[in-house]
Amino acid sequence: MANNEENKSLSIDLVLDARRVLNDVIRKTDVIAATNIPSPNNLFLKTENLQLTGSFKVRGSYYKISKLSEAEKAKGIIACSAGNHAQGVALAAQKNNIPCIICMPDSAPISKVEATKSFGAQIVLVKGTYDDAYKEAVRLHKEHGYTFIHPFDDVDVIAGQGTIGFEIINQLDNVDAVVVPIGGGGLISGVAYTIKTLRPEIKVYGVQAAGAACMYEACKQNSIIELDQVSTFADGIAVMRAGELTYDLTMKYVDEIITVSDDEIAAAILMMLEKQKLLSEGAGAVAVAAEMFGKIPMEHKNVVCIVSGGNIDVNILSRVVTRGLIMSGRKTALTIALVDKPGQLLGVSKIISDCGGNVVAIDYDAGDPEMDINSCFLKITMETKNHEHIEEIKKALMKEGFEIVKERT
Known part of the structure; x- marks a missing residue:
């Protein structure tokens, strides 16, 4: 004391x-x-x-x-x-x-x-x-x-x-x-x-x-x-x-x-x-x-x-x-499980763009032993407005059938 x-x-x-x-x-x-x-x-x-x-x-x-x-x-x-x-x-x-x-x-x-x-x-x-x-x-x-x-x-x-x-x-x-x-x-x-x-x-x-x-x-x-x-x-x-x-x-x-x-x-x-x-x-x-x-x-x-x-x-x-x-909520990364075929990236990026998000980095992974042989993981890093905006983008992606397996927030 x-x-x-x-x-x-x-x-x-x-x-x-x-x-x-x-x-x-x-x-x-x-x-x-x-x-x-x-x-x-x-x-x-x-x-x-x-x-x-x-x-x-x-x-x-x-x-x-x-x-x-x-x-x-x-x-x-x-x-x-x-x-x-x-x-x-x-x-x-x-x-x-x-x-x-x-x-x-x-x-x-x-x-x-x-x-x-x-x-x-x-x-x-x-x-x-x-x-x-x-x-x-x-x-x-x-x-x-x-x-x-x-x-x-x-x-x-x-x-x-x-x-x-x-x-x-x-x-x-x-x-x-x-x-x-x-x-x-x-x-x-x-x-x-x-x-x-x-x-x-x-x-x-x-x-x-x-x-x-x-x-x-x-x-x-x-x-x-x-x-x-x-x-x-x-x-x-x-x-x-x-x-x-x-x-x-x-x-x-x-x-x-x-x-x-x-x-x-x-x-x-x-x-x-x-x-x-x-x-x-x-x-x-x-x-x-x-x-x-x-x-x-x-x-x-x-x-x-x-x-x-x-x-x-x-x-x-x-x-x-x-x-x-x-x-x-101004920046986040979503990892999406995809069937590895042409046009998938275009579809994902268009949805994000239409929602007002800005993609700043993409990471493609087709070598994970736990996924199907014809699948891949796509990690998208993007700039967003806030947490509500992130949820809006996620809902739009899921509505089109894309599976989000991980989010970094």
Whole structure:
């Protein structure tokens, strides 16, 4: 459990002091209406993906480093991160001329590693997950006396993140709920504390990736737990264990935590990119995913989703978009059993075309030992409008006697 004195030291005055310190350093990111994103509510986006370094993390890390003593600065600083906290710490260290070492998991996107290096930080790649990088950073901190900058379980870091909550309630009237991504809990702790202190009637919902639901499980079991593993492409929230201070604050101030799948996250990234012209990373899209798929328990209310970061690895972007297309019914593949004779492909493609589908790939298989000697499997990959459109095409094919043996959705 968190130290009670640490809990007492978090105050609105501290959040306001962070706001003062950050005023000339960060961007006051816009809250924009997201009328093109399907949602049962009036949806708004807090665009921290457009923040300096592409993530909210610079708020907490910069404020923490601003409060270090000269002796602490002289020791140099060390941090651990999957990428976003790393960039925030490195930027703050560069501006304050402080030597900086960042431990990052070797699975961190190359783009985030290189971006961190560009701010002058020394990078130590650690085999494994964020939690392995954390353990190595703690080891180096103890061995060399570096000043450790925790990514989330620190009252100054939390206060820095809390400035987002302060901005939201001053940027938008009549906010009913704020939906917040959760990894280790620094962002939601600061936002929830600030909002519930100033506007207790506003609901605060947290969202985690289903494959890295450490805070969800901790709150469910009323005890901090450590996951055996994490499995999500949302690397910014791939944390195995929530913080002690952040757990206490989350239990006290957050109304509910829900989870979303990687497919739902991918669909949200695609939707924001296509409809809002905003690029989000996986961690930044979880709040929107929760809204899109009806997981927030309210309707016809003013809901703000925090898009916490935009530092997606471009090397996986095409795969994320493909998964998003499949999840939203915009792309599918049907495998059809056919008698192998001339004209079959023409018949299938004409039906799909007449229904408004667009064939983008064809795979012909006549060698499966389980089918008749004069039969074949035809796999058709096509672009479609939505899931209803897929069903329309399937019904049209079956009406003409074609047998669909498999569908990828």
